[in-house]
Amino acid sequence: MxxxxxxxxxxxxxxxxxVALIAFTLFQYVGxxxxxxxDQDTTLAERERLRQELGLNDPPPVQFWHFVxxxxxxxxxxxxxxxxxxxxxxxxxxxxxxxxxxxxxxxALGIGIPMGVYTALHRDRLPARLFMTLSLVxxxxxxxxxxxxLILLFGVQLRWLPTFGRGEVVHIxxxxxxxxxxxxxxSLLMPAFTLAVFQMTLIVRLVRAEMLEVLRTDYIKFxxxxxxxxxxxxxxHALKNTLVxxxxxxxxxxxxxIAFAIITESVFQWPGMGLLFIQAISEVDIPVMAAxxxxxxxxxxxxxxxxxxxxxxxxxxxxxxx
Amino acid sequence: MSAADKQDAPQSALARFFxxxxxxxxxxxxxxxxxxxxxxVIIFSAVFAxxxxxxxxxxxxxxxxxxxxxxxxxxxxxxxxxxxGTDDQGRDIFSTILYGARxxxxxxxxxxxxxxxxxxxxxxxxxxxxGLTDTILMRIADIQLxxxxxxIALLVDGVMRGLLPGSHENLAIFVLVLAIALSxxxxxxxxxxxxxxxxxxxxxxxxxxxxxxxxxxxxxRHILPNVxxxxxxxxxxxxxxxxxxxxxxSFLGVGVPPTSPSLGTLIRIGxxxxxxxxxxxxVFPGLGLIILxxxxxxxxxxxxxxxxxxxx
Numbered sequence: 001m002x003x004x005x006x007x008x009x010x011x012x013x014x015x016x017x018x019v020a021l022i023a024f025t026l027f028q029y030v031g032x033x034x035x036x037x038x039d040q041d042t043t044l045a046e047r048e049r050l051r052q053e054l055g056l057n058d059p060p061p062v063q064f065w066h067f068v069x070x071x072x073x074x075x076x077x078x079x080x081x082x083x084x085x086x087x088x089x090x091x092x093x094x095x096x097x098x099x100x101x102x103x104x105x106x107x108a109l110g111i112g113i114p115m116g117v118y119t120a121l122h123r124d125r126l127p128a129r130l131f132m133t134l135s136l137v138x139x140x141x142x143x144x145x146x147x148x149x150l151i152l153l154f155g156v157q158l159r160w161l162p163t164f165g166r167g168e169v170v171h172i173x174x175x176x177x178x179x180x181x182x183x184x185x186x187s188l189l190m191p192a193f194t195l196a197v198f199q200m201t202l203i204v205r206l207v208r209a210e211m212l213e214v215l216r217t218d219y220i221k222f223x224x225x226x227x228x229x230x231x232x233x234x235x236x237h238a239l240k241n242t243l244v245x246x247x248x249x250x251x252x253x254x255x256x257x258i259a260f261a262i263i264t265e266s267v268f269q270w271p272g273m274g275l276l277f278i279q280a281i282s283e284v285d286i287p288v289m290a291a292x293x294x295x296x297x298x299x300x301x302x303x304x305x306x307x308x309x310x311x312x313x314x315x316x317x318x319x320x321x322x
Numbered sequence: 323m324s325a326a327d328k329q330d331a332p333q334s335a336l337a338r339f340f341x342x343x344x345x346x347x348x349x350x351x352x353x354x355x356x357x358x359x360x361x362x363v364i365i366f367s368a369v370f371a372x373x374x375x376x377x378x379x380x381x382x383x384x385x386x387x388x389x390x391x392x393x394x395x396x397x398x399x400x401x402x403x404x405x406x407g408t409d410d411q412g413r414d415i416f417s418t419i420l421y422g423a424r425x426x427x428x429x430x431x432x433x434x435x436x437x438x439x440x441x442x443x444x445x446x447x448x449x450x451x452x453g454l455t456d457t458i459l460m461r462i463a464d465i466q467l468x469x470x471x472x473x474i475a476l477l478v479d480g481v482m483r484g485l486l487p488g489s490h491e492n493l494a495i496f497v498l499v500l501a502i503a504l505s506x507x508x509x510x511x512x513x514x515x516x517x518x519x520x521x522x523x524x525x526x527x528x529x530x531x532x533x534x535x536x537x538x539x540x541x542x543r544h545i546l547p548n549v550x551x552x553x554x555x556x557x558x559x560x561x562x563x564x565x566x567x568x569x570x571x572s573f574l575g576v577g578v579p580p581t582s583p584s585l586g587t588l589i590r591i592g593x594x595x596x597x598x599x600x601x602x603x604x605v606f607p608g609l610g611l612i613i614l615x616x617x618x619x620x621x622x623x624x625x626x627x628x629x630x631x632x633x634x
Contacts, residue, residue, distance in 0.1 A: 022481060137616065142566045142570055144574075152601055152604075155597075163597075256470040262473075262476065278576070281479070293477060300469060
């Protein structure tokens with residue numbers, strides 16, 4: 001097991017270095033960093049001195065090493081567009097994205113798992129068929145269109161919910177939360193649901209497939225033979241064993257929720273990291289792009305590592321085989 | 323599907339196709355036939371948009387600002403000349419949808435083809451070479467598979483836009499195609515690799531090796547035709563995904579430029595008019611996109627189930 005974790009760790013570090021190399025290449029080949037720092041009055045000699053000081057005349061591998069060192073200390077440079085340190089910008093927007101992702105993950109699980117269980121247990125009833133059809137439509141609906149249609153219905157036609165921003169936020173230390181005010185909660189409703197729909201359809205299909213698989217196994221038959229209540233069999237035995245693979249998939253889904261947050265944040269002008277990234281792409285704001293790239297890669301690598309280790313913790317069979 | 327039939331027996335290919343299980347399951351599923359019909363109609367009217375569309379929305383001579391922001395024909399204030407209404411520049415929405423679907427389908431098909439080329443090549447090489455080559459290629463595929471396709475497309479698009487500043491108006495479509503292709507080649511690579519692993523040990527491959535054919539020739543002429551079946555199924559399912567990714571990137575403003583709008587770009591443009599009540603500029607391109615994706619998805623699902631012997 002230790003060997004397995006060590007190998008995964010080495011692989012994760014390799015992934016991070018690759019992403020760092022991409023980010024570094026961006027810095028190298030897009031524009032001249034000096035031009036982004038000085039004004040037109042700066043003489044050539046001064047520019048050259050600055051260049052020397054910043055180590056821009058060093059060979060690329062040395063520069064890459066310095067880049068990795070800076071980044072690992074959380075120093076991503078200064079945004080070209082907003083002229084502020086990138087680390088601060090990200091920290092400012094981090095809570096918004098995290099709250100949105102967390103609430104929509106809860107929504108997706110809270111609705112998706114019961115729907116999946118229901119469609120598996122009552123396969124031929126009308127609601128189950130309806131859920132399955134809805135989930136196919138859900139997969140075919142692009143996330144941004146769900147958001148737009150929600151805005152049209154609840155924001156423009158009915159005027160029930162605010163259509164952009166986070167509403168009022170309360171600051172607790174450096175964390176800003178919209179969960180404690182009425183307008184904050186109202187603003188959260190539509191973006192969180194939009195973000196949850198796609199994950200929800202995946203979870204429904206996954207739970208259904210796994211549950212059907214488990215219900216066919218011998219120990220369910222024996223549980224029935226022992227005269228256990230249907231309820232105990234379904235929830236105590238079947239659902240419990242269904243959840244092992246579901247948990248790992250959900251772990252991986254956390255990453256894609258953060259990725260899809262880019263789209264949702266853009267539709268609802270939600271002031272999170274995804275919106276920052278989209279604006280950075282259209283303005284070619286390299287420091288912000290690079291920082292987001294590295295941050296997302298780090299989140300994914302950590303989640304994957306946790307999921308891999310969880311496999312060993314949850315499923316004893318894997319430990320015996322290796 | 324019919325391509326494989328033709329190779330076996332050119333004279334009776336059509337007859338054999340109509341006799342096949344595939345055709346039987348097709349004619350016995352009304353939903354699938356409807357999806358196929360919708361897909362064909364959309365592809366046809368998109369390809370022949372200049373002849374099908376009532377107006378050319380990009381011909382400035384035909385535009386009249388007096389006609390701008392007209393609601394759909396059946397609403398009050400609507401103009402019978404413009405069935406689905408007009409946008410802020412007086413362009414007929416129905417025509418822009420047809421021209422937009424053209425761009426969406428073009429990007430979709432191109433990126434599926436490029437992804438297929440990359441994926442099939444990687445899969446063939448990994449499966450045939452084995453050893454270290456296989457390990458490295460499949461490790462890369464594994465790592466990429468843990469990231470959602472849309473995120474990879476967005477990152478590749480962003481990075482390439484960064485690397486090619488200034489000129490990206492013209493290159494936007496190519497950048498987009500490459501970004502989507504690079505985000506979706508893994509599916510093909512994995513499938514082709516696993517079938518290549520099986521085919522490699524077959525007698526016909528050994529025979530080809532014994533008579534001294536070079537490896538690339540064996541791969542392309544002998545193994546490739548035998549591993550292509552599942553690839554076509556993946557391609558159909560990936561087409562829907564590629565269209566969604568294209569629309570999403572265009573909606574986010576990093577896809578195709580507004581000078582040649584796709585369905586996603588149209589929705590982005592219309593989004594600005596949502597709050598002033600001109601909902602039709604957004605809603606109709608949106609519905610068009612949903613219908614297209616749903617039809618292609620249904621076809622892909624059916625093709626996968628019909629060709630999968632395990633499910634019969």
